[in-house]
Amino acid sequence: MDRRSLCVSEVGEDASCVLGYACAMVTFVRIPSWWNRRSAHPENVMSPLDIGYAIALLERRGVQAHLLDIEATNASPDAVRRALLDRSPETVVLHAITPAIPDALSLARFVKERIPSTRKVVLVGQHASVLPASVLGPASPIDLCIRGEFERKIVEVATAPTFDATGTATAQQVSETVLELDDLDELPFPSHELFRSPRYRVFHPTGVRRRWRWGFILSSRGCPHSCVYCSPTLRNSFGSRYRTRSCGNVVAELRHLQDLGFTLAHFKDDLFTLHKERIHELCDAILSAGLRLPWTAQTRPDAVDEPLLRAMKRAGCHTLGMGVETGSARMVQQLRKGNRIDDVRNAFRWARAAGLRTVAFFILGSPGETEADVSETWQIMREIEPSMIQVAFFTPYPGSAAWDASLSASHDPTSFSHYNAVVNLSAIPTDRLQRLQRRFYLDFLTRTGFVREYARSEWLPALINADKFLPFLKLSASFLMRR
Ligand code: SF4
Incomplete structure (x- = not known):
């Protein structure tokens, strides 16, 4: 079976929101603050360009990556878990703001318990940048918080040969500074192909x-x-x-x-x-x-x-x-x-x-x-x-x-x-x-x-x-x- 189409049908969404590979190594999950809750106020849904940049950089390095964008697809927790199980990525990158942290932690726990091939669960975005200590600790399923503009750092994390050579998680970490990229013209264009869904x-x-x-x-x-x-x-x-x-x-x-x-x-x-x-x-x-x-x-x-x-x-x-x-x-x-x-x-x-x-x-x-x-x-x-x-x-x-x-x-x-x-x-x-x-x-x-x-x-x-x-x-x- 074509793995990509399986994943797409599992989250019940159109392919433009989900780009998969047979051996995906990095899976990004964007978790909205309203997941599983009703938000009465209409909200814009903009494509996550930071993730698009990160995916473009990963692909340049030959690392396969894909995105489950819950903000655009409103996929159910079960559908997202099934998609993650199916992909069994080596690195899961959760993108969440503070109100989405309970959902992010719950998903991270699921990954740790059910997907042994996942060696790192990384948190990026506003919460990881400003309150990393609140999600790290002995019982936390988060391995790493990247603070600030994470696009280049995530490539290091996904490609570091010693990152988890034993196949087990290393000590919990937080990147030391809030990253601000300088060389903006040096970045490739974000993977806009991922963002063709009319839901954006x-x-x-x-x-x-x-x-x-x-x-x-x-x-x-x-x-x-x-x-x-x-x-x-x-x-x-x-x-x-x-x-x-x-x-x-x-x-x-x-x-x-x-x-x-x-x-x-x-x-x-x-x-x-x-x-x-x-x-x-x-x-x-x-x-x-x-x-x-x-x-x-x-x-x-x-x-x-x-x-x-x-x-x-x-x-x-x-x-x-x-x-x-x-x-x-x-x-x-x-x-x-x-x-x-x-x-x-x-x-x-x-x-x-x-x-x-x-x-x-x-x-x-x-x-x-x-x-x-x-x-x-x-x-x-x-x-x-x-x-x-x-x-x-x-x-x-x-x-x-x-x-x-x-x-x-x-x-x-x-x-x-x-x-x-x-x-x-x-x-x-x-x-x-x-x-x-x-x-x-x-x-x-x-x-x-x-x-x-x-x-x-x-x-x-x-x-x-x-x-x-x-x-x-x-x-x-x-x-x-x-x-
Ligand atoms: S600090 Fe800058 S980005 Fe933030 S609300 Fe004020 S003008 Fe806008």
Whole structure:
């Protein structure tokens, strides 16, 4: 029997999420925070580029690797265990954030007990980076935590000849530093072939009248700002040191995505426009290359100006997400955002003038936030007229400046969720906060002009992609009708 097709059918998913080999040596498992639980708030599912890079590097070294992406497939625990049993990989790499750690440990125990050929179970991602000691210990099934950008390190781990020469696990370890890769142009492109599933998508309105097939790309890593709520849970890269790829290298990858059949691209950069000259150069390079791949990105409101936004629009940018978080200058300070409310006003005005759609990200429940602060946020939301909003709750994930070890005495961080107000440090009762979140959405959806504008620009894309759009509508409706 063809082993690949067996594995694919076992997890019940399409082949683009699962690439297998007859003698797989490394299996990556991406475990979402909501596995086996229902999440009422619709969430984007972006392809795990760090795993894609690691797989590309492993393949360069002749190491066979594959991915079980539970976030994209929603495979059941039984299906994932069966797929692991079938593959019997030598190294299992679990990719999990703090809320997914109980599931990661349970899967690691299963591997240790049932798959004797697996010599190492490695944990990567935000939790391994910031709280490695919490998962290592005499009874732990985790052998190694890699902190930070693990792509190169995992190749060392998988290919080290002495790593487990006896066939038994060596002492538990944690990589000493939080890794931040420098040579970004030296990396191969991530294995995008793995990510062709239509389940990878973002909910941004784009107006793009094609079948949606989202490709993802990372042109820079790091962010020098220090917003108190920011943590590797919410980030796509590590560290404050901003590192960039050359424009030629980025354009080559965009072309690769286009050639693979992706019809939209999303830049996962944490702060896409920090260096404005670089983005001007990138936009020129995209135009010169004659690419026809519409794209979206996200940034801070104080990192744009009108000429830049116009250049981005000309180069195929359809939608820009920006972190507004709050309309209260007091809360901006509290969050250590470092921007002005006027930056928000200007950025959204310029984006509209440039013809870009916008997504505004808001946070409710920040430390000390009052109803008066929320009213100011409400005002700014109405004023800037974004094309879409996302409203999350302030959550001091481990790794953020707001995370305080004393919090763990009263809150289990594995229960944290920025879509459920689990930790409430504001002056507003939790049930009121939850209601405010829904009111933000309802107010936004019912405001004059939104339905008309959305229907005008998105009806055809939604019709062409009805199979993807209707589930999103259903999820959104069930979230808004939640009591
Ligand atoms: S929230 Fe955004 S701008 Fe703030 S530190 Fe994190 S990545 Fe940087």
